[in-house]
Amino acid sequence: MTTKPKIALYWCSGCGGCEESVIDMAEDILKIADAADIVFWPVALDFKYEDVEKMADGEIAATLINGAIRLDNQEHEAKLLRRKSRFIIAHGSCAHLGGVVGLANFSAKKEIFKRVYREVPSVLNTQGILPESLTLESGKEMELPAFHDTVKALNQVIEVDYYIPGCPPVPDQIRDAVLAVVKGDPPPDGHVFADTKALCNTCSRNASKPDKLQIKEFRRLYDSEWDPEKCFLPQGIICLGLATRGGCGERCIKANMPCRGCFGPPGNVVDQGAKFLSAIASLMEPYESSEIERLAASIPDPAGLFYRHSLASSIMRGRISE
Amino acid sequence: MNKFEPKIIGFLCNWCSYEGADTCGRSRKEYPSNIRVVRVMCSGRVDPQFVLEAFHKGADGVLILGCHPGDCHYKEGNINAMKRFALMKNMLRQFGIEDERVRLEWVSASEGERFAQIVSEMVEKVRILGPIPGKIRNDN
Numbered sequence: 001m002t003t004k005p006k007i008a009l010y011w012c013s014g015c016g017g018c019e020e021s022v023i024d025m026a027e028d029i030l031k032i033a034d035a036a037d038i039v040f041w042p043v044a045l046d047f048k049y050e051d052v053e054k055m056a057d058g059e060i061a062a063t064l065i066n067g068a069i070r071l072d073n074q075e076h077e078a079k080l081l082r083r084k085s086r087f088i089i090a091h092g093s094c095a096h097l098g099g100v101v102g103l104a105n106f107s108a109k110k111e112i113f114k115r116v117y118r119e120v121p122s123v124l125n126t127q128g129i130l131p132e133s134l135t136l137e138s139g140k141e142m143e144l145p146a147f148h149d150t151v152k153a154l155n156q157v158i159e160v161d162y163y164i165p166g167c168p169p170v171p172d173q174i175r176d177a178v179l180a181v182v183k184g185d186p187p188p189d190g191h192v193f194a195d196t197k198a199l200c201n202t203c204s205r206n207a208s209k210p211d212k213l214q215i216k217e218f219r220r221l222y223d224s225e226w227d228p229e230k231c232f233l234p235q236g237i238i239c240l241g242l243a244t245r246g247g248c249g250e251r252c253i254k255a256n257m258p259c260r261g262c263f264g265p266p267g268n269v270v271d272q273g274a275k276f277l278s279a280i281a282s283l284m285e286p287y288e289s290s291e292i293e294r295l296a297a298s299i300p301d302p303a304g305l306f307y308r309h310s311l312a313s314s315i316m317r318g319r320i321s322e
Numbered sequence: 323m324n325k326f327e328p329k330i331i332g333f334l335c336n337w338c339s340y341e342g343a344d345t346c347g348r349s350r351k352e353y354p355s356n357i358r359v360v361r362v363m364c365s366g367r368v369d370p371q372f373v374l375e376a377f378h379k380g381a382d383g384v385l386i387l388g389c390h391p392g393d394c395h396y397k398e399g400n401i402n403a404m405k406r407f408a409l410m411k412n413m414l415r416q417f418g419i420e421d422e423r424v425r426l427e428w429v430s431a432s433e434g435e436r437f438a439q440i441v442s443e444m445v446e447k448v449r450i451l452g453p454i455p456g457k458i459r460n461d462n
Contacts (some may be wrong), residue, residue: 106416274370277413281406287391289404296408303416316373320418320454 003059005182007032008040008052009091010081012074013101013151014067017168018092019043022064025171032175036182037060040081049077050083060084062181064091064164068101068312069152072133073145082158087181091174091317093167093262095154096192097272098312101169102151103304105311105318109149149321153313163192167262167309170249194247196267199259202246205231214285218298221258232258233283238305243275262309271315273306280306328382328448333368334443337395339387339429339437346434353438354445357385364388365385365426366399370410373424377414383423383448385441390428400428419440419454 011019022029032038039060040047063085069075082088093099104112113130117123133146154160164177177193180186187193200206209231218228219236226232232239239258245266252259264274280299287294299305307314332406334340340361348354362368373384386407388400407426414424425444429437 104400162453271371271374273413274374277370277409278406282402284405287401289408293407293408296405296412299412301416302409303414306413315378316417317370319416 004037005013006036006039006059007036007178007182008038008060008063008075008085009043010040010063010065010080011043011088012065012067012078012095012154013070014092014094014099015101016043018066018094021092021166021168021171021174024168025175028066028171028175032178035179038203040287049080052080055084057083058086060086062087062089062178064089064178065154066091066095068094068098069103069154069157070101070148071145072148075148078154078158087161087186088154088158089164089177089181090154090160091164092169093165093309095160096163096165097264097310098151098153099309102153102310102312102318103308106303107319108321109147113147150318151312156313161189162187163190163264165192165194165245165263166248170247170251173247192245192264192267194245194263197246198266199241199244199246199250201247202250203231203241203253204250205229205253210234213283215280215283215295216285219297228256231292238280238299240276240306242279243269243272260308261306264310272310273303273314276306277302294296326452328356328445328453329380330383330385330441330444330448331376332357332359332383332385332387333362333365333372334359334429335365335367335388335395335400336361336363338389338393338431339386340363341431342387342429342433342437344434345432346437349434351434351438353441356445357441364396364399366394366396366401368403368406369399370406370413371435373414375418377423377454382451382453383425383444385425385444387429387437387440388426390430393430398438420451422451423454440456 012045040052048201063081063181065078069078090096117130118125118128131144133144135142164173173193213233217236218238226237237258240261241259243265244259244261245263248263261272269275284292284295286295311318334343366388368386377386388403391400394400411421411424427440
């Protein structure tokens with residue numbers, strides 16, 4: 001009897017949508033089950049951390065880790081799985097780039113704790129207690145994972161071999177990635193399982209884009225209606241497909257929503273947010289400085305918009321901290 | 323106590339402002355040595371990534387100088403710079419970088435005096451602000 005290669009899945013700081021994307025493979029998950037044994041998957045199967053610790057180094061063929069790294073147990077598990085796995089695949093935007101949870105890097109840990117545990121209207125915390133990693137209660141020590149100062153993308157903590165982008169990732173790409181890796185046909189190091197070029201290159205609305213694209217006013221989604229057939233940008237709706245890796249299958253565009261950049265920067269871009277800023281700003285129509293400033297100011301949260309999925313892996317990584 | 327000497331990165335366009343800096347030097351005008359000049363072909367070539375990278379690597383301020391509007395060697399590169407700069411300033415504020423630490427100005431090839439004046443002003447403003455409060459988050 002031949003033994004099948006082993007795979008594992010792990011969940012760090014994320015919303016769980018990546019786990020859902022595995023389930024969204026539907027019957028394709030049987031193809032994975034034919035090709036590999038799942039040896040560790042806390043959200044779905046009853047294996048323990050001790051089981052992983054007992055494995056030989058490199059025994060797992062591939063581990064998919066979703067979520068960013070915020071807590072010290074996540075860093076610990078990521079390092080353990082790195083030792084035990086031949087390939088680590090960052091699964092989804094948070095593991096790939098820091099994701100939406102990476103936006104927490106605009107706030108200091110102190111501010112986050114104060115807001116979440118003391119100020120949120122639905123919280124009643126009269127003693128103002130904040131979580132501690134070690135607490136003494138009735139003579140007993142209780143431990144909670146420590147909360148890091150900064151959210152990190154997975155490759156800022158361990159070496160990552162491959163990336164499956166997306167928030168959430170595309171089920172077909174998860175299937176192809178896992179099968180390519182376990183069947184002994186791994187792509188080159190650092191490969192991202194998607195296109196190399198920007199989404200606009202393959203966008204179905206590309207043909208409706210005028211030759212010279214100029215934006216007179218930026219419109220917000222909540223108070224606008226727009227043509228569901230035409231390119232968003234000439235309609236004043238900010239769409240970020242121009243500096244976002246393609247390959248998502250235009251899920252948002254087909255649902256008549258503009259791109260928000262979850263697939264991360266195209267192959268040749270370092271800082272996705274800076275490229276968004278550069279591209280969107282140069283599409284602004286006015287020539288006169290006060291008009292330019294007025295139009296720029298009509299984007300209320302440029303950093304949040306342009307770095308929605310990539311703040312933790314950007315050049316600045318977040319707001320400057322104390 | 324060591325006196326704080328701001329580090330200013332200057333991106334100067336090849337056609338006007340870099341020449342302006344040369345004019346300044348040739349006419350023996352003095353300006354503070356705090357500026358480190360990077361020559362670029364056009365102020366429109368200054369990618370916001372350059373500015374972020376400068377701050378990330380320890381700059382206290384960034385100065386972008388280009389041709390006066392209407393004089394751009396590439397017709398409207400400087401207008402593009404102005405558009406990016408307007409939006410970038412709003413974004414940098416969210417990263418905790420004050421407005422006075424970034425400046426976009428027009429300096430022509432003959433304006434040596436103006437170059438010296440802008441650099442001096444910038445250095446003094448950033449000197450008063452002091453170093454970037456706190457640290458840029460790094461890998462560790």
